[in-house]
Amino acid sequence: MKIRLILCSATMLLLAPMMAAADTGADTYNTACAVCHGAGIAGAPKLEADAWKDRLAKGEETLVKHAIEGFQGDAGFMPAKGGRADISDEAIAAAVKYMIAELSK
Numbered sequence: 001m002k003i004r005l006i007l008c009s010a011t012m013l014l015l016a017p018m019m020a021a022a023d024t025g026a027d028t029y030n031t032a033c034a035v036c037h038g039a040g041i042a043g044a045p046k047l048e049a050d051a052w053k054d055r056l057a058k059g060e061e062t063l064v065k066h067a068i069e070g071f072q073g074d075a076g077f078m079p080a081k082g083g084r085a086d087i088s089d090e091a092i093a094a095a096v097k098y099m100i101a102e103l104s105k
Contacts, residue, residue: 023091023094024094024098025091025093025094025095025096025097025098025099025101026098028087028091028092028094028095028098029095029098029099032082032084032087032095033082033095033099035082036082037099042076042077043073043075043076043077044076044078045075047099047102047103048103049103052099052103056100056103060096060097060100063096063100064092064093064096064097066078067081067082067092067093067095067096068080068081068089068092068093
């Protein structure tokens with residue numbers, strides 16, 4: 001029984017980076033970003049094309065930087081990583097890319 005538990009735990013540890021790499025941004029968006037961007041809390045732009053027109057013009061690199069580092073805009077405040085310091089920069093970047101892709105649908 002202990003051997004199975006050890007093998008299962010070891011397998012999960014080995015697979016965790018691969019599972020994290022498979023995040024296309026949707027998981028991060030849905031579990032973290034949608035809290036504010038879904039409802040427009042604190043001036044967070046909803047995932048609607050009109051709300052993002054001027055932001056998209058700044059470019060993906062700037063949007064990712066603002067999402068990671070935080071940003072004070074005219075319409076509201078974006079805390080660094082949406083206040084979720086536990087989320088990696090890569091996952092934040094993937095979430096921004098996901099949001100951009102969703103806006104182009």
